[in-house]
Amino acid sequence: MADTDRFTTVLNHIDGKERPAASGATLRLVDPATGLPHGSAPLSGPADVDAACRAAEEAFAGWSVTTPQQRQAALLRIADALEAQADALASAEVADTGKPRALFLADELPAIVDVLRYFAGSARNLPGAAAAEYTPGRTSVLRREPVGVCAQITPWNYPLMMAVWKIAPALAAGNTVVLKPSDTTPSSAVLLARLAAEHLPPGVLNVVCGDRDTGRSLVAHPAVRLVAVTGSVRAGQQIAAAAAADLKRLHLELGGNAPVLVHQDADLDDAVEQLSSLAYYNAGQDCTAATRILVHQRIHDQFLAAFADRAARLAPGDPDDPDAAFGPLNSVAQLSSVQGLLETLPAHAEVVTGGAALDRPGYFHQATVVAGVGQRDEIVQREVFGPVVTVQSFADESEGFRLANAVPQGLAASVWTRDHDRAMRASRALNTGIVWVNTHGTTVSEMPHGGVRHSGYGSDLSLTGLLDYTQVKHVML
The missing domain is CATH 3.40.605.10 (Aldehyde Dehydrogenase; Chain A, domain 1)
Structure with a gap:
């Protein structure tokens, strides 16, 4: 070199x-x-x-x-x-x-x-x-x-x-x-x-x-x-x-398309703080990124408001900017891919915060939250690989598992709850190679990192x- x-x-x-x-x-x-x-x-x-x-x-x-x-x-x-x-x-x-x-x-x-x-x-x-x-x-x-x-x-x-x-x-x-x-x-x-x-x-x-x-x-x-x-x-x-x-x-x-199950008994403040950081790390260009957040319907609106507020305060920036939460997307092609998914959202979906590229040189994009999506929507089924998170609601544990597993990928998932038994049920039911409980994205050299299905x-x-x-x-x- x-x-x-x-x-x-x-x-x-x-x-x-x-x-x-x-x-x-x-x-x-x-x-x-x-x-x-x-x-x-x-x-x-x-x-x-x-x-x-x-x-x-x-x-x-x-x-x-x-x-x-x-x-x-x-x-x-x-x-x-x-x-x-x-x-x-x-x-x-x-x-x-x-x-x-x-x-x-x-x-x-x-x-x-x-x-x-x-x-x-x-x-x-x-x-x-x-x-x-x-x-x-x-x-x-x-x-x-x-x-x-x-x-x-x-x-x-x-x-x-x-x-x-x-x-x-x-x-x-x-x-x-x-x-x-x-x-x-x-x-x-x-x-x-x-x-x-x-x-x-x-x-x-x-x-x-x-x-x-x-x-x-x-x-x-x-x-x-x-x-x-x-x-x-x-x-x-x-x-x-x-x-x-x-x-x-x-x-x-x-690829991955990690589901995150947030139950009604979860520590809401901790979940919002951790997930907002982990979802947008490396501009969301991570196969285990917390990109699909499924929230129990009792706390959905409260979680969405807090999460969107936190995401809106995460600013991308230059490599030497000490305040940058994340950097640019990898290429103009990747930026176009992310924008294409957002531009073709169905009418029932709502961009709660973000949604646009920055008006500056480089391939920077705002931290984005999309709500109101359906399970069959492209933005749910496809790995976005950018700073975009979807938020859905679920009515009960069985529906949460069904929505979490209803994508082709099966790399990683996380569950957020204070209930030990619920966490153990999730660790069995989630069809992924990795399941985290009350955390997300952490890897250690001693534990395997790999997935199932696609x-x-x-x-x-x-x-x-x-x-x-x-x-x-x-x-x-």
Whole structure:
């Protein structure tokens, strides 16, 4: 990554070296806070993908037989390097995303470093069945072995975090990686690869920048044995179809549309305070964002008034604005997508607060609350991925569960109540991979993060996520 005063040139990282695309083609990188170009990245083609996959395939022979202690040491050194280069990583992330710099440094980077350190320890604690004689005269042993070359495709909402969520368990298990970051936000992932190169053999971690065609070439490459994706439902469906041709293993973390059930006995002030912050964090560009709030009819009007008042006071702003609650949307296309949903609301829906883009450079949008929506409305069924929250009412617990589950996605949900039994019933009834009680959105390295139905399958984080990057071999003696 070469820096000038105003322009940054991002390069691929292949076999331990930084390279432009073989064709010389580039993509323009745009600062979402200004709408102006700030750099360029390679538009990688099949030749670049092939070079990265071949490098990873060659490196796998050595990396796969390193000891867990050696892999642990490398991941710990990478974690230390990220802490030492916090300012440079923040600059790379902020240039591509426009998110508040202070929030990235305070919230995201410590969590990113923790993921690396967690998987460093997990590398030395892989579980397995006890060796035993399950038939007379024969002893059975189970081995957990790395899968091989892993293709990983990450999104633009949390570029560095999602890269580390993918890279850390894959490397901890002894795999090698070819990562393709989003075409709009590659800078922090490439910087991560550069920092990691000081602690990994060449070819163990490769980054190729590019567009959807680059991703298609990567998924189709014969050296790849596992494909891991965080992205949209449509992208996951297309990748799953492509991977099936070569029977590649899949790990899909796709869209979300999180329901939030607020019961009549909930601590209303606490729910409003927490949810107003969590719903609009990162401009709502989060697959677990609290975007569909379902409130018991007895407290619906009271909750809506308080929540809308709180949302109206949340102002987006520039990355260095200390008062900014969130930053811009990722791109003009994403801004247009959010505006399109609001412009086509049915007559029965009401924009209670917000509803418009800011009249200034960049892709900023007001914190928005929409009430009066119906379950079949597009804004309810579709993941908005912007600073927009819908509020609906429900009459009783069973209707709340029905409305919460009546969307295609099933990633995360939360329930707000003082009743322990009700909370436990919700944890069973909500058809999602994650359920929070009286909180929302918190992740920890030790617990899995993944969904069901159209939100995909496979888990990031946790020991479960590590095992996804291994394959089992039965050895009988």
